[in-house]
Every structure is written in structure tokens, then in C-alpha cells.
Amino acid sequence: MKTMLNVALPKGRLGEQVYSMFEKAGYPCPSIKENNRKLIFENPSAGVRYFWVKPSDVAIYVERGAADVGVAGKDILLEYEPDVYELADLKIGKCVMAVAAKKDFRDDRGRTLKVATKFSNIAENYYRSKGRDIDIIHLNGSIEIAPILGLSDVIVDIVETGKTLKENDLTVFDSVVPISARLISNKASYKFKSAEIDRLAQKIAEQTEERL
Amino acid sequence: MNSAQLLPSENLVFLLRGLYDKYGYLRYKMNKFEEYDLYAKNKDFLISDSVITFTDTNGKLLALKPDVTLSIVKNTKDSGKTVQKLYYNENVYRVSKGTHSFKEITQVGLEAIGSIDEYTVLEVISLALKSLACTGKNCILEISHLGILSDVINYAGIPQGEIEKAFRFIGEKNIHELLSFCDALGIEKTKADLLADAAKVYGSAGDVLPWIRKNLKGIADDKNIDEFEKVIKALCIEENGGAVRIDFSAVGDLRYYNGFVFKGFAEGIPESVLSGGQYDALMKNMKRKSGAIGFAVYLDALENTSTVSEYDVDVLLLYSEKSDISFIKRTADEIISNGESVLTQREKPCTVKYKRLLAEKDGEVICVENNA
Numbered sequence: 001m002k003t004m005l006n007v008a009l010p011k012g013r014l015g016e017q018v019y020s021m022f023e024k025a026g027y028p029c030p031s032i033k034e035n036n037r038k039l040i041f042e043n044p045s046a047g048v049r050y051f052w053v054k055p056s057d058v059a060i061y062v063e064r065g066a067a068d069v070g071v072a073g074k075d076i077l078l079e080y081e082p083d084v085y086e087l088a089d090l091k092i093g094k095c096v097m098a099v100a101a102k103k104d105f106r107d108d109r110g111r112t113l114k115v116a117t118k119f120s121n122i123a124e125n126y127y128r129s130k131g132r133d134i135d136i137i138h139l140n141g142s143i144e145i146a147p148i149l150g151l152s153d154v155i156v157d158i159v160e161t162g163k164t165l166k167e168n169d170l171t172v173f174d175s176v177v178p179i180s181a182r183l184i185s186n187k188a189s190y191k192f193k194s195a196e197i198d199r200l201a202q203k204i205a206e207q208t209e210e211r212l
Numbered sequence: 213m214n215s216a217q218l219l220p221s222e223n224l225v226f227l228l229r230g231l232y233d234k235y236g237y238l239r240y241k242m243n244k245f246e247e248y249d250l251y252a253k254n255k256d257f258l259i260s261d262s263v264i265t266f267t268d269t270n271g272k273l274l275a276l277k278p279d280v281t282l283s284i285v286k287n288t289k290d291s292g293k294t295v296q297k298l299y300y301n302e303n304v305y306r307v308s309k310g311t312h313s314f315k316e317i318t319q320v321g322l323e324a325i326g327s328i329d330e331y332t333v334l335e336v337i338s339l340a341l342k343s344l345a346c347t348g349k350n351c352i353l354e355i356s357h358l359g360i361l362s363d364v365i366n367y368a369g370i371p372q373g374e375i376e377k378a379f380r381f382i383g384e385k386n387i388h389e390l391l392s393f394c395d396a397l398g399i400e401k402t403k404a405d406l407l408a409d410a411a412k413v414y415g416s417a418g419d420v421l422p423w424i425r426k427n428l429k430g431i432a433d434d435k436n437i438d439e440f441e442k443v444i445k446a447l448c449i450e451e452n453g454g455a456v457r458i459d460f461s462a463v464g465d466l467r468y469y470n471g472f473v474f475k476g477f478a479e480g481i482p483e484s485v486l487s488g489g490q491y492d493a494l495m496k497n498m499k500r501k502s503g504a505i506g507f508a509v510y511l512d513a514l515e516n517t518s519t520v521s522e523y524d525v526d527v528l529l530l531y532s533e534k535s536d537i538s539f540i541k542r543t544a545d546e547i548i549s550n551g552e553s554v555l556t557q558r559e560k561p562c563t564v565k566y567k568r569l570l571a572e573k574d575g576e577v578i579c580v581e582n583n584a
């Protein structure tokens with residue numbers, strides 16, 4: 001019997017793009033395209049089983065070995081630092097982790113900077129590397145309103161088109177790190193399925209190169 | 213269900229102790245507490261820097277041990293040309309990565325401290341290989357050599373302050389970012405590619421040793437390559453030698469580790485079940501002249517893979533107030549002598565799962581339910 005490769009895909013538009021890349025890499029699973037609410041799909045003849053999971057949970061499924069491989073955003077990898085291999089940059093879902101603030105913001109280094117973010121670890125590492133004293137305000141959503149209401153001086157958040165920032169009178173002051181989707185693998189799974197996982201990573205990397 | 217059956221983790225402890233005893237390693241028993249100062253000075257050596265502390269009655273700040281190696285090193289003396297060979301079976305207390313809360317973890321491991329030569333390195337890694345075999349699972353022992361890897365990093369010309377970052381990318385097999393990082397540092401492409409190839413390396417001795425000879429000769433110190441090759445070849449001819457893989461992404465903190473580092477994996481377990489290496493640098497930090505090598509087997513990682521029995525007990529035997537107690541006792545003993553387990557109760561407990569339900573009625577035992 002063919003060994004099954006368990007793949008955690010991020011639910012949503014990005015996940016559909018990722019699936020197409022896996023399909024082209026030799027892991028088709030036609031049933032995934034059926035319009036239903038199922039979350040697990042498998043194609044034993046291709047030796048693959050896909051799970052749709054919340055994008056921020058992909059790294060957990062992979063780190064804990066429920067999935068052998070998965071595709072997660074670099075933002076999630078930097079924030080949670082899961083103990084996984086990062087085997088390829090899919091170069092899709094591109095955006096930037098950025099520092100944004102009100103247009104009239106002036107960074108006064110004489111006082112602690114108040115930073116509102118969903119990505120506390122990334123923000124902390126970024127400002128530590130700059131030797132800046134900060135006060136993190138961890139929020140789970142609607143980060144953009146924090147500077148407007150005086151809750152924070154700046155925000156650290158993902159910026160894709162910049163439209164939300166513009167509509168809330170905010171502007172990007174600095175770029176922290178570029179973000180894109182990455183192919184990750186559980187370290188133990190890699191030990192036992194290295195040939196297959198390496199082949200998959202290679203085929204995915206070839207597709208990203210073709211696109212450039 | 214055999215009532216005398218040991219839990220897989222208990223059985224493994226028993227097997228490992230027997231194995232280490234056979235090779236002359238002495239059991240090292242420790243106190244549960246250690247002065248906190250020891251961990252404060254060596255925080256980076258710990259898997260997690262969170263430690264449970266408390267103040268003793270004399271005002272000293274103590275900690276529940278999060279690690280065993282540091283205590284062993286602290287309590288052993290430099291011993292000339294001999295090697296102190298010790299093993300332990302202890303509980304340690306540290307933050308579990310998954311739950312972010314403290315956990316009590318049973319850890320079995322061994323340490324060789326003293327004048328470490330190639331034989332001792334081989335013996336310890338061979339014992340790591342044998343320890344993996346004791347799990348009864350299909351296992352892999354990945355081995356790296358930090359001396360060789362450091363030589364390649366130096367050859368590439370990674371500046372001192374950026375080595376930690378380079379190690380992180382290598383540990384993640386993150387080739388695309390390693391290459392961009394080298395590019396940003398202005399490192400020659402051929403040198404960056406060689407470093408990337410070293411990070412990608414994963415395979416059996418037969419596949420990787422020739423690659424090392426061909427590509428790293430003149431780049432890594434011959435002494436490091438010869439030592440690595442000699443030990444790997446000797447391991448490969450052992451009984452479980454097929455489980456050896458060379459993987460330079462198995463990295464350790466250079467402030468503590470040097471030379472050989474290794475990690476063990478068992479099929480079906482999503483994390484490493486064994487981890488070890490040479491830690492001469494830690495010894496130096498702790499003002500010791502000796503070298504050291506050791507490893508730990510993480511029993512908690514192995515615990516969750518044991519198959520859960522379908523039943524709590526083979527037979528549930530019900531009796532009543534009117535029952536003859538000596539008859540009930542005799543019946544229970546007979547069931548046990550037939551190799552089954554038995555739980556005697558006056559009423560059926562709602563949560564117990566049993567194969568057969570027997571009940572005493574008018575001096576006789578009848579079978580009420582059979583789920584087997």
C-alpha cells in the first residue's frame with residue numbers, strides 16, 4: 001500500500017491556490033473540488049490526504065505531526081516559532097508585516113513606544129533588534145483603530161494593499177519583514193518520508209521559479 | 213488483559229537501565245531540588261528557561277530540576293584519563309512546548325564525563341542507537357558534527373555576529389532564506405551554495421560520507437572529517453546501524469555543544485524521542501577541564517503512543533449483601549488464576565468497561581453480559 005502524505009491546507013482562497021500547486025506536483029485529489037462542507041479528502045492512489053484547517057492552525061497540525069506537511073504564512077512561523085522545517089517559499093499570498101501609524105506620528109525616542117498588534121513576538125523581536133523600549137498591547141482584531149483612539153502610538157500588522165490603512169487615515173512607516181506562504185514539514189515525518197517530501201518541495205519550488 | 217503487564221514507558225525504563233548497567237554505567241540518583249543559581253547561569257542550555265522555584269527554610273532559592281545534565285556536571289570532578297560513566301532515571305519539571313504549562317517529565321539518560329576519546333563517542337552514540345531499538349519501533353538516529361558544520365560556516369565567511377542566524381536557517385532546512393541571507397552578506401555564490409548543500413544533507417552513511425569527502429575536503433578540518441567517518445562507519449556495522457542518518461540540520465547551541473550532536477526519532481511520534489551530543493563547551497563554561505558526551509530519552513514523547521486497551525478489566529464480578537464472602541473471594545481468585553483481571557463490586561460502576569459481567573446468585577456465578 002502506498003504511504004499517505006498528510007497535508008494541512010489553509011482554508012480559503014490561498015488554500016485553493018496551494019492545492020493547485022500540489023495537484024501539479026503530482027498529488028491530485030479531485031474530491032476536494034466538490035462543493036460540500038467536508039474537511040478531509042483523500043486520494044489513496046496518489047497517496048495523499050488533505051485537511052482544510054484555519055490558516056493560523058496549519059503550523060500546529062504540522063508541528064504536532066497530525067500533518068506531515070502544510071502551507072503556512074511566514075507571519076505565523078515568525079510569531080509562533082514552531083519546530084518545523086521550512087522547505088520552500090511558494091511566493092504566493094505575498095504581503096508585508098509593517099509598522100503603521102497616524103500620518104502625523106513622530107517617534108519620540110525619549111519615551112516608551114506603545115505598539116498594538118496581533119503579532120506580539122514579531123513586534124518584540126523587531127523593536128529589540130532596534131534597541132527600542134516598547135509596551136506591547138496585544139489585540140485580536142481591528143488593530144487599525146488603536147492609534148486613532150490613542151490606545152497605541154503605532155501598530156504592527158500585515159499590509160496587503162494598504163486600503164484598510166488608508167481608509168483609517170494611517171500610513172506605513174516601516175517594513176518589518178516580507179510575508180508569503182511557505183511549505184513546512186514535521187521534522188519527524190521528514191525523517192521517515194524524506195524522499196517523498198523532498199520531491200514535493202522540489203516540484204513546488206520549480207513551479208514558483210516558472211512563475212517568476 | 214494481562215494485569216501484570218508493564219506500561220510501555222515502565223518497560224522501556226527497565227530495558228534501558230539493564231542496557232546501561234551492562235556497559236558499566238553507574239546509576240546516579242539525585243535530589244529533586246537544585247540551587248536556582250545553577251540554572252540562572254546556564255539558562256540557554258535549558259530547553260525552556262522557565263523554572264519552578266521556591267525559597268527553602270534557610271532562605272536559599274531552590275528549583276525543581278528542569279534538567280539533569282547540569283546537576284551531574286556540577287557534582288562530578290575532573291578525573292584524569294578515565295571517564296565517569298553514569299546514567300539516571302529522573303523526573304524533571306519544565307514547560308511543555310505544546311501546553312505552555314509546567315509538566316513533570318520522566319527522563320532517562322546517560323553521561324560520559326572525562327577524557328572523551330573516539331571509543332567513548334562511539335560507545336555513547338551506539339547506546340543511543342540501542343536505546344531507540346528498545347522502543348520496539350522503527351527508529352532513525354540522525355547525526356551531525358558541529359565541528360564540520362562550523363568549518364563550512366567559517367569557510368563561507370559568515371561574520372561572527374550572524375552565525376546564530378545561519379544556524380537557525382540550517383536547523384530549519386530553510387535553504388531559500390539561507391541563500392538570501394548569504395546574498396545580503398555579500399557571500400560568494402559557490403560558498404553559499406556549499407553551505408546550502410550541507411544544510412540539505414540527509415541520508416545514510418553510504419550516500420553522505422562520499423559527499424563529505426568529495427565536497428568538504430580541504431574546507432572542513434581533516435581531523436573532524438576522519439573522526440566523523442570513523443564513528444559513523446563503526447555505527448553502521450552494528451545491529452541497528454541501518455537506522456543511522458547523517459543530517460547537518462541537527463544543530464545545537466555552540467555555546468554548549470561541539471563535535472557530535474544527534475537526535476532520535478521513532479516512527480509515529482511527531483517529535484524527537486532522544487537528544488544528545490558532546491558538550492565540552494558547557495564543561496568549559498563550568499570551569500571543568502574534562503570533556504563530556506551524553507543523551508536523554510524523553511519518555512513523555514513515547515507515552516502517548518501506547519495503544520489504549522479497550523477494557524478497564526476483563527471481568528466485573530457483582531455480589532450482594534447476602535453473598536458468601538469466602539465464595540466471592542474464591543471465585544475472584546479463580547478468575548485471576550486463569551490469567552484474567554477481575555473487579556468485584558456490589559453495584560455496576562457506570563464508567564468501567566469490562567469484557568464479561570458475572571454476578572453471584574443463590575451461591576452460583578452466572579454470566580450476565582459478554583462483550584468480548
